[in-house]
Amino acid sequence: MEKNKIQESSRRNFLRTATVAAAAGFTLSDAKLFAAPAQGQGTAATPDSFKLYTAEHLAEEWQALDKAPANKTIVINANYSIILTVEKAKSAKEFEWHEGRDHVIQIVDGTTDYEVGGTPKGGHSTGPGEWLAPESEGATKMTLKKGDMLLVPRGTPHKRSTTDNVRLTIISSIGPKA
Numbered sequence: 001m002e003k004n005k006i007q008e009s010s011r012r013n014f015l016r017t018a019t020v021a022a023a024a025g026f027t028l029s030d031a032k033l034f035a036a037p038a039q040g041q042g043t044a045a046t047p048d049s050f051k052l053y054t055a056e057h058l059a060e061e062w063q064a065l066d067k068a069p070a071n072k073t074i075v076i077n078a079n080y081s082i083i084l085t086v087e088k089a090k091s092a093k094e095f096e097w098h099e100g101r102d103h104v105i106q107i108v109d110g111t112t113d114y115e116v117g118g119t120p121k122g123g124h125s126t127g128p129g130e131w132l133a134p135e136s137e138g139a140t141k142m143t144l145k146k147g148d149m150l151l152v153p154r155g156t157p158h159k160r161s162t163t164d165n166v167r168l169t170i171i172s173s174i175g176p177k178a
Contacts, residue, residue: 051075062086062108062167083170087112091161095120095136099129102173103152107144110166115139115159116152133157144168 053074065072065086075082097120105114118139123131136157144150152158154173 058084065167078174080174081170081172083172085168085170086166087160087162087168088165089163092159094132094134095139095157095159097131097133097157098154098172099131100154100175101129102154103150103158104171105144105150105152106169107146107148108167108169109146110162110164111143111145112160112162112166112168113141113143114150115141115161116150116156118157120157 061072061074061084065084069086069088069090072084073081074084095115095118115136116139118136120131120133121135121137123133126132136159139157139159142150
């Protein structure tokens with residue numbers, strides 16, 4: 001039971017930290033910021049526990065992605081990843097969901113459509129804790145635009161379709177499977 005409390009605490013801490021960081025425009029690169037503090041310790045980060053990605057650096061990354069739309073992982077470690085994505089007229093064929101990852105998705109520019117939730121039909125595993133399904137009965141459809149943020153908890157089916165162009169940032173926790 002104690003292990004479940006710790007895992008849930010870590011997950012809540014990630015979602016709080018990632019949401020605030022994304023809303024404030026920060027991108028983070030050290031697991032210490034997403035880890036739950038040890039019992040009896042504060043939450044302040046030490047000076048070496050962060051990394052600033054300047055607006056100029058990110059502008060260069062976005063320009064390169066605009067020329068060749070793709071995903072660009074700028075941070076990956078044992079606790080989370082940060083991915084910059086540019087899509088032009090691209091649609092996922094299937095819903096995906098993950099047993100050990102939450103997503104925080106923020107639209108930087110453009111629009112994209114998401115289908116989220118529901119009950120997957122015809123699902124198949126693509127690897128440990130990773131799943132795909134051609135449909136998800138009862139999924140909620142929404143259009144996300146510049147500035148919007150979507151939280152997708154682990155285990156939630158989701159699928160993205162972009163008609164025109166979109167730039168988005170995905171911050172994903174990587175943790176124990178639910």
